[in-house]
Amino acid sequence: GATIGILGGGQLGRMLAVAAARLGLKTHIFEPGTNVPAGDVAHQMTTASYDDAAALRAFGEAVDIITYEFENIPTSALDILEALAPIHPGRNALATSQDRLTEKTFLQDLGLQTAPFADVTSMADLDAAIAQIGTPAILKTRRMGYDGKGQARIMAPGEAGAAFDAMAGAPAILEGFVDFSHEVSVIGARSPEGAVACYDPGENVHSDGILRTTTVPAKLSPSQRTDAVLIAAKILNALDYVGVLGVELFVTPQALIVNEIAPRVHNSGHWTQNGCTICQFEQHIRAVAGWPLGDGARHADVVMENLIGDDMDRVPALAKSGAAIHLYGKAEVKPGRKMGHVNRVIKAVGT
Numbered sequence: 001g002a003t004i005g006i007l008g009g010g011q012l013g014r015m016l017a018v019a020a021a022r023l024g025l026k027t028h029i030f031e032p033g034t035n036v037p038a039g040d041v042a043h044q045m046t047t048a049s050y051d052d053a054a055a056l057r058a059f060g061e062a063v064d065i066i067t068y069e070f071e072n073i074p075t076s077a078l079d080i081l082e083a084l085a086p087i088h089p090g091r092n093a094l095a096t097s098q099d100r101l102t103e104k105t106f107l108q109d110l111g112l113q114t115a116p117f118a119d120v121t122s123m124a125d126l127d128a129a130i131a132q133i134g135t136p137a138i139l140k141t142r143r144m145g146y147d148g149k150g151q152a153r154i155m156a157p158g159e160a161g162a163a164f165d166a167m168a169g170a171p172a173i174l175e176g177f178v179d180f181s182h183e184v185s186v187i188g189a190r191s192p193e194g195a196v197a198c199y200d201p202g203e204n205v206h207s208d209g210i211l212r213t214t215t216v217p218a219k220l221s222p223s224q225r226t227d228a229v230l231i232a233a234k235i236l237n238a239l240d241y242v243g244v245l246g247v248e249l250f251v252t253p254q255a256l257i258v259n260e261i262a263p264r265v266h267n268s269g270h271w272t273q274n275g276c277t278i279c280q281f282e283q284h285i286r287a288v289a290g291w292p293l294g295d296g297a298r299h300a301d302v303v304m305e306n307l308i309g310d311d312m313d314r315v316p317a318l319a320k321s322g323a324a325i326h327l328y329g330k331a332e333v334k335p336g337r338k339m340g341h342v343n344r345v346i347k348a349v350g351t
């Protein structure tokens, strides 16, 4: 069978490698860090920096298909790899989602709604953006942010200076604060032939910028649910996408507002491991390996809870609770670090 190269050896890479193994496929992880979650389960591992052209070339030559678990892969590395093996999802999906300004512009050009936004590279830009968008607002670095890192809230114009300083000179965007009732996400997949399958939207609760829980079904009207899936499909088709994509949405009475997209399997899709026949990880491997997509039908109501930092202390009790436990094998517990998750199956659909 084919060997799938995965850039990134974190928990998403680990769960992709497990899914690939179940399909009889081999995986080869490329990851700069040592002692990483995917290392235990991948067939092969290259530990090297993204600056190491020789290591990248050897990796690219050893694999048949390349995919990734995170979107911040350096362009120089992609230039080397794309000559050696197909990269799925493609580079346009990466380029679009690596930069919040490019991403929001792409979404608006598709006719989708986003928070109002403005490019901010100087304090003068920020003052002008606040005059235009108002407060409250959020200043976010354009690149590299995750789990709410690289963001500063501006509740009143007087807080602009401190927020600008917090960006430490990195290019940023100012986003108007969306007054949403709740957050949902759609995990969708597209095959090379253009087939699209989306999972039922999940409802997401964050605290301190980190996802805490995802619940399916989400609180959505039938028309909102359809709208959410159509938004995801529109994005998948516009990017000529291959693989699984996460789309984060804010729910307001007027419309669904797109927050951001992630060109990969997504934390808010972990519930599919115990709520669907084909989970998001298998679905992604199927798509990138050119297999038919599985359908996204949900057979159960599920609550996914992330285990963050000291939540690991609850594992013995959780193990007795009937919840499905997924641990990432991380060497060290740290505050704010995602250590695992549990899926509680609440009841079967239709019962």
Ligand code: ATP
Pocket (backbone or CB within 6 Å): 115, 138, 145, 146, 147, 148, 149, 175, 176, 177, 178, 179, 183, 206, 209, 248, 259, 260
């Ligand atoms: P992720 O880990 O999901 O990639 P991130 O660091 O990219 O997170 P965002 O998704 O942009 O960050 O923001 C994190 C959370 O902050 C959102 O899920 C939402 O709760 C809140 N948030 C972000 N932008 C806005 C906004 N414009 N209006 C209101 N709330 C927002």
Ligand code: MG
Pocket (backbone or CB within 6 Å): 145, 146, 147, 260
């Ligand atoms: Mg993000």
Ligand code: MG
Pocket (backbone or CB within 6 Å): 248, 259, 260
């Ligand atoms: Mg987000």
